[in-house]
Amino acid sequence: MTDLQSAVVKTGPGVAGSAQAVVIKRAKQRPLPIRFIRSQPFGAIALTLILLFVAIAILAPLVSPYDPTFQDRRAILKAPGPGHLLGTDEIGRDIFTRVLYGARTSLLVSVATVVIGMVIGVSLGIFSGFFGGRWIDTVLQRVLEPLMAIPAIVLLMFVAAMLGPSVRNTIIALCLLVIPQTNRVARAEMLRIREEPFVDAARVNGAGTFRILLKHGLPNLLAPLLVYGSLLFAITIIAESALSFLGIGPPPPNASWGGMLSSGAPTMEVAPWGVIFPGAALSIAVLAFNLLGDALRDFLDPKRTR
Amino acid sequence: MTAVSTEKDAAKPASGEPLVVVENLVKHFPIQKGLLKRTVGQVRAVDGVSFTINKGETVGLVGESGSGKSTVARLILRLMKPTSGRVDFGGQDMATIGTKQLRPLRQDIQMVFQDPFSSINPRMTIANAISEPLVTHKLITSTSGRRARVGELLELVGLSPNDMDKYPHQFSGGQAQRIGIARALATNPQLIVADEAVSSLDVSVQAQVLNLLRRLQRELGVSYLFIGHDLNVVRYISDKVCVMYMGQIVESGPADDLMSNPQHPYTEALVGAIASAEYTADRGHGRVVARGEIPSPSNPPKGCRFHTRCPFAFDRCKVDEPALLQVGTDRLAACHLREKMEVSA
Numbered sequence: 001m002t003d004l005q006s007a008v009v010k011t012g013p014g015v016a017g018s019a020q021a022v023v024i025k026r027a028k029q030r031p032l033p034i035r036f037i038r039s040q041p042f043g044a045i046a047l048t049l050i051l052l053f054v055a056i057a058i059l060a061p062l063v064s065p066y067d068p069t070f071q072d073r074r075a076i077l078k079a080p081g082p083g084h085l086l087g088t089d090e091i092g093r094d095i096f097t098r099v100l101y102g103a104r105t106s107l108l109v110s111v112a113t114v115v116i117g118m119v120i121g122v123s124l125g126i127f128s129g130f131f132g133g134r135w136i137d138t139v140l141q142r143v144l145e146p147l148m149a150i151p152a153i154v155l156l157m158f159v160a161a162m163l164g165p166s167v168r169n170t171i172i173a174l175c176l177l178v179i180p181q182t183n184r185v186a187r188a189e190m191l192r193i194r195e196e197p198f199v200d201a202a203r204v205n206g207a208g209t210f211r212i213l214l215k216h217g218l219p220n221l222l223a224p225l226l227v228y229g230s231l232l233f234a235i236t237i238i239a240e241s242a243l244s245f246l247g248i249g250p251p252p253p254n255a256s257w258g259g260m261l262s263s264g265a266p267t268m269e270v271a272p273w274g275v276i277f278p279g280a281a282l283s284i285a286v287l288a289f290n291l292l293g294d295a296l297r298d299f300l301d302p303k304r305t306r
Numbered sequence: 307m308t309a310v311s312t313e314k315d316a317a318k319p320a321s322g323e324p325l326v327v328v329e330n331l332v333k334h335f336p337i338q339k340g341l342l343k344r345t346v347g348q349v350r351a352v353d354g355v356s357f358t359i360n361k362g363e364t365v366g367l368v369g370e371s372g373s374g375k376s377t378v379a380r381l382i383l384r385l386m387k388p389t390s391g392r393v394d395f396g397g398q399d400m401a402t403i404g405t406k407q408l409r410p411l412r413q414d415i416q417m418v419f420q421d422p423f424s425s426i427n428p429r430m431t432i433a434n435a436i437s438e439p440l441v442t443h444k445l446i447t448s449t450s451g452r453r454a455r456v457g458e459l460l461e462l463v464g465l466s467p468n469d470m471d472k473y474p475h476q477f478s479g480g481q482a483q484r485i486g487i488a489r490a491l492a493t494n495p496q497l498i499v500a501d502e503a504v505s506s507l508d509v510s511v512q513a514q515v516l517n518l519l520r521r522l523q524r525e526l527g528v529s530y531l532f533i534g535h536d537l538n539v540v541r542y543i544s545d546k547v548c549v550m551y552m553g554q555i556v557e558s559g560p561a562d563d564l565m566s567n568p569q570h571p572y573t574e575a576l577v578g579a580i581a582s583a584e585y586t587a588d589r590g591h592g593r594v595v596a597r598g599e600i601p602s603p604s605n606p607p608k609g610c611r612f613h614t615r616c617p618f619a620f621d622r623c624k625v626d627e628p629a630l631l632q633v634g635t636d637r638l639a640a641c642h643l644r645e646k647m648e649v650s651a
């Protein structure tokens with residue numbers, strides 16, 4: 001007790017009950033995954049699907065029965081069945097294999113875009129919104145705004161067409177789309193948080209700029225960004241497919257869901273499996289990320305009962 | 307609330323030693339227009355405010371919204387820098403002191419906010435929120451020590467220490483305001499600035515929080531700057547009251563004296579606006595009513611700032627700005643009417 005009292009520097013004699021002060025032990029909480037599953041069952045299902053999707057993408061070479069570029073000339077547009085689980089496409093490639101490899105392309109592009117886009121966009125947003133004086137903020141926003149003014153698909157087509165179709169260039173094009181948006185989200189949140197009375201309270205309590213950013217800014221920024229990030233995965237997966245569909249995404253023979261939809265479209269009436277399965281994979285992946293985003297939003301809201 | 311007000315005078319220690327001396331405080335906000343943000347005018351939020359807060363004393367600051375009360379609070383706390391003027395705290399000027407020297411001083415001046423919920427980080431447990439000043443000032447370095455202190459503080463404000471790992475939204479408004487008070491007390495400050503600290507609470511809860519503040523003052527000897535617009539509340543808790551109008555103090559004096567015998571027409575109008583038989587009945591003449599709206603603070607009226615709304619205004623009020631003059635024991639008022647009466651008497 002004595003060391004405690006000397007630690008409480010100026011606690012006067014009037015401060016109540018220091019003699020019988022008892023340290024209250026922090027109540028034990030259930031582990032995070034269990035809390036998430038219990039409060040967000042749909043989110044948990046979505047997360048499982050996403051993990052499955054990631055596993056497939058990583059393990060594609062091990063689980064797929066064929067080479068994704070192998071063309072079986074004797075099995076063109078074959079219906080799903082034994083041998084070719086989901087059938088074959090117009091040049092005899094196994095659709096099951098290509099759906100698995102398509103997950104790979106989608107994942108690579110979306111992870112790279114979201115990570116690069118978020119890191120750059122969020123850093124700029126925090127800088128602009130929290131520290132930015134009049135000039136930094138104005139200049140930065142005026143530079144990024146034109147990028148937002150151009151319709152997404154036009155911007156994507158322009159960049160992809162200019163740089164040429166490749167996985168790397170698709171990522172660059174998508175980053176250009178994503179950075180101004182994440183910057184805006186982070187900046188707006190930061191501007192809001194900066195004006196919150198609890199930031200004034202922290203300053204009155206002796207917190208410096210760094211502590212305010214770390215303890216009050218980032219925790220309040222993290223939740224909206226996590227939600228936004230998971231939706232961004234869905235957006236980039238669709239955008240990548242759209243680019244591939246238009247033939248300016250990752251070029252063939254790379255397997256990509258968008259590319260498969262595009263090449264399967266002409267024979268859709270005789271061989272619907274050519275578009276149904278990549279389309280289904282695309283829909284499920286996008287739906288899962290959207291569901292996860294919704295679940296995260298609810299789960300991370302401190303006003304929800306946990 | 308008024309029924310309890312008799313016990314007040316007996317309880318206060320009348321130390322009379324000045325703790326904070328505010329001298330001629332001025333804050334002008336530039337009005338900016340256009341693409342280049344040219345400064346086209348000034349909002350004179352605070353325009354030459356002086357008052358003293360003594361140790362163990364409560365000073366009430368009243369006025370309409372927009373009168374500059376909260377700006378005064380933010381200036382004293384150095385949440386913003388004044389345009390000019392001094393805030394003397396223990397020989398140091400809060401207005402000009404460097405950031406490094408300011409940090410340790412922050413232990414001694416704390417604040418209770420209007421909205422308890424938005425003034426506590428919603429993502430922090432209240433234990434973490436209350437112990438923040440202990441962390442930033444490195445007062446208690448061990449977590450268990452801090453938790454013991456938080457428990458102590460929660461008991462002091464009448465909450466259960468068992469709730470310290472809850473989040474702010476799990477409490478009611480009154481409880482949350484007690485948490486805000488506990489946080490303000492964590493470093494044993496000498497001054498607590500309460501900016502509309504009970505305005506967002508229900509009337510019954512208001513009384514509880516006010517009584518808590520008074521009990522804490524008795525026990526800890528802390529001074530308050532209590533900002534409010536509810537005259538009953540301010541009278542109940544304050545020893546001294548300053549009435550602000552358009553960035554200036556128009557009248558000040560001991561709380562009960564000032565309310566029962568206002569010397570400035572504006573104070574009279576404010577007191578008259580309380581829908582209470584107590585104040586209106588014992589005065590012979592009718593109610594003073596301030597006409598119209600508060601003028602724009604970017605273009606305050608010449609002369610006495612209240613003359614556009616004052617029922618007693620005469621020619622001199624339109625050209626000559628009245629000074630804050632002694633009108634009785636510990637009473638100051640800025641009104642030409644009083645001057646005239648002094649001279650004729």
